Amino acid sequence: MRYLTAGESHNKGLVAILEGIPAGVSIDENYINFELSLRQGGYGRGDRMKIEKDRVEIISGVRMGYSIGSPISLFIPNNDWQNYKDKYHQQGLEYYTPRPGHGDLPGVLKYNFTECRNVLERASARETAVRVAVGSICQQFLSIFNIKVYSYVLSIGPVKIPPKADDYTKIYQSQFYTLDKDRDEELIELVDRVKRDGDSLGGVVETVIEGLPPGLGNYIQHDLKLDGLLAGEIMAVPSVKGVEFGLGFSGTSLLGSQFHDPIVLKDGVKRLKNNAGGIEGGMSNGEKIVIRSAIKPIPTLLKGMDTINLKNKEKSSTDYQRSDVTVVPAASVVIKNVVAFVIAQQFHLKFGGDHLNDTLKSYNNYLKRIEEIFYG
Numbered sequence: 001m002r003y004l005t006a007g008e009s010h011n012k013g014l015v016a017i018l019e020g021i022p023a024g025v026s027i028d029e030n031y032i033n034f035e036l037s038l039r040q041g042g043y044g045r046g047d048r049m050k051i052e053k054d055r056v057e058i059i060s061g062v063r064m065g066y067s068i069g070s071p072i073s074l075f076i077p078n079n080d081w082q083n084y085k086d087k088y089h090q091q092g093l094e095y096y097t098p099r100p101g102h103g104d105l106p107g108v109l110k111y112n113f114t115e116c117r118n119v120l121e122r123a124s125a126r127e128t129a130v131r132v133a134v135g136s137i138c139q140q141f142l143s144i145f146n147i148k149v150y151s152y153v154l155s156i157g158p159v160k161i162p163p164k165a166d167d168y169t170k171i172y173q174s175q176f177y178t179l180d181k182d183r184d185e186e187l188i189e190l191v192d193r194v195k196r197d198g199d200s201l202g203g204v205v206e207t208v209i210e211g212l213p214p215g216l217g218n219y220i221q222h223d224l225k226l227d228g229l230l231a232g233e234i235m236a237v238p239s240v241k242g243v244e245f246g247l248g249f250s251g252t253s254l255l256g257s258q259f260h261d262p263i264v265l266k267d268g269v270k271r272l273k274n275n276a277g278g279i280e281g282g283m284s285n286g287e288k289i290v291i292r293s294a295i296k297p298i299p300t301l302l303k304g305m306d307t308i309n310l311k312n313k314e315k316s317s318t319d320y321q322r323s324d325v326t327v328v329p330a331a332s333v334v335i336k337n338v339v340a341f342v343i344a345q346q347f348h349l350k351f352g353g354d355h356l357n358d359t360l361k362s363y364n365n366y367l368k369r370i371e372e373i374f375y376g
């Protein structure tokens, strides 16, 4: 299973081709659109989100609501194209002040451009919309096997907002940790203050994968390891600067006897705790996979940052049009969906099947074989 995307932030729209979903999977366009709307939300988004109303058009690979095994191609229009179409292919959109933290400077140097427009159009996280569409198809495939992926915000800037017990129902239903006006008052004040100051915020997202069998990924080769594959795909989300599994960095101060998770037989092989975060030796071990991702603050700042103007090579401040102040909630939706892609890919690699029924048969045989190891 693989996918590619194309599209620029202010051009006509975004495209993806997802290959490898077996035939016979029910594909609900409304669910894709629901996930797209979640990605657009979250406190701290900027004015661009008032222009866009992301909806997917499925161009191929689905007939009468079911996948047919052919590549699934997707299109999401950019509404902002209406404001750009007269000037997009003309002079006048040049951007000469590369923003620290964005792709502007390395992109310009790499491609021998004289200004940043070509870089920022594609480096923009606008492209994550179509990755969410891909991932939400993968989620629909995984849900047939009762595998769930969800993400929520743990903190924004210095303010911690870990979900309380009740919140998990909300997370399951909307698959998203919406900010609550009363409970998250401190956070809302923080975002408002930082916005007034012309600055931006990052934060931490947690992602959980539930219902995975043991044995996805592989220990036999470096590029087959599940944690490596997940980390690579998550790190490729714009703004993500760190990924940890289970206890991650905080586990480094523990002794081995405290860190590792004892194995017991209780309705199957289980662990008494999950410090490993569900992955050992590059394979799922049957426990929940728990991942935390660090999201850096947004690079485009109203108050500007020191830079060099590429036109006259003089010291300058970055130019500002508009920007998000924080995208931690939106990033949580993107991360959930890129994770869903990796899990669907690895699941299908292990169990195969051109038609869903073949995948189901192979999966059930595997579960039976594992059960027989312990219960005959």
Ligand SMILES: Cc1cc2nc3c(=O)[nH]c(=O)nc-3n(C[C@H](O)[C@H](O)[C@H](O)COP(=O)(O)O)c2cc1C
Pocket: 046, 101, 102, 103, 123, 124, 125, 126, 128, 237, 238, 239, 240, 296, 298, 299, 300, 322, 323, 324, 325, 327, 330, 331, 334
């Ligand atoms: C959903 C989402 C929206 C974003 N919105 C903005 C934005 O409005 N302005 C901005 O400068 N960066 C924004 N970013 C972050 C940049 O895209 C990102 O920092 C940049 O592409 C550089 O990549 P890197 O942070 O991975 O190094 C956003 C990121 C995400 C995930």
Ligand SMILES: C=C(O[C@@H]1CC(C(=O)O)=C[C@@H](OP(=O)(O)O)[C@H]1O)C(=O)O
Pocket: 009, 046, 047, 048, 049, 052, 123, 124, 125, 126, 127, 129, 238, 322, 323, 324
């Ligand atoms: C359009 C989206 O995010 C954009 C990502 C982004 C960036 O630099 O990454 C910059 C902003 O775009 P603009 O400069 O047009 O306001 C964000 O709005 C989106 O998430 O759909």
